[in-house]
Amino acid sequence: MPRILTALILREMTTTYGRSAGGYAWAILDPVLGIVLLSVIFSMFLAKPGLGSNFPLFYATGFLPFAMFSDLTNKVASSIRYSRPFLAYPSVTFIDAILARIILNTLTHMTVITIVIGGIFVLYRMPIVVNLAEFFEGMLMIVAISVGVGTLNCYLLTTFPVWERVWQIITRPLFLASGVFFLYDKMPYEAQHILWFNPILHCIAQLRRGVYPVYDAEFVSPFYVFGISIVLLLFGLLLLERNHRDMLER
Template structure:
């Protein structure tokens, strides 16, 4: 964890400031763009709070998934020491980036509520649950991708292309209820729309997303995690020797 902290944030001017600046910059761009296009956000009266309530949990998933995916490659030199295992590398990256993402989320939400005209009575339960579920899905998918990327180097590029429009279907820019019914049927089977809806229910007291299924999210997290860990135990030495 210390090695990753020094590598990712210790070698650039500003260090951890960029961890906060990146989501803030993305939210500002979204807010400016959609303020021009729309008269009011789908929920509440603040564009930046609406997009933050969906974007921040999504970044938890995206950050954890990407860093766990590259865990073995990132720590490859350390893994030649018997005292360090491939599982250590995955756990360390998962914990560090989860804690970083949570810290960034708290700072950004606090800043929005105190530095802008946005107002909300936050309910911590749904927000915390959405963050933990987002991290768990990121861990599961990241672990499976860690295996696939290690065995097939082209998989990282393929996955990047496949998931490029992910933010468009994750419910960051809209709410589930405003979509056509046929499209709702497809999105219901993806975990991100449930995570986003759960997060927004903790930000907006009047929003009650009845479509949320924790079972769907759990399956997306635990199934790839199970197969990823099982196969990494079998093939991690092959990955290290490539």
């Protein structure tokens, strides 16, 4: 299994980053440019961000974890379609295909988040008071919900191709409803009552709690996020185990 995972990871590294000019550099430049754009636009209308006084840091702690969820979910969801030729071999299973994408893309995004947020601290000469335990708990929550949603979508996307379009429509409002721009604590009570059920909102708030020592985020419930993640993961694995052979023939 380790050799199979290594081979699948190396293949994806080559096909995803080896073919583009700059390779891994774009994995860093893309979110940096997005954060710069958000910071410039919102600094023109707001005196200060929702937390602290640094716009790039505030939007980095919202944009980067959301981008990680979106990309990791999509990568896990397309695992079987991406590795279909290799799944014809008896020694390669759909679990290998999923694990390879989880490992590579999780490490990639964690590296990008560390570099970008660390770079902001250095560039703006800000004191680094990061609670690593809170920060990495937020990262773990993002990985958990991404893997859970992605595994279930792996079955749905492969079995029902139209689900890809439906999923894109459903998730479009998530960027606005996940606390990237505004803090949950400052939203109207009616909105809080609905948005609390968005697990990505909990993940972003938890990560920000690690970066901003003054931010309590008492509403965050890791139990809720991990509970949903486990249910979705188990349900997705059950569907894949029962139907993966038929899915490979589609």
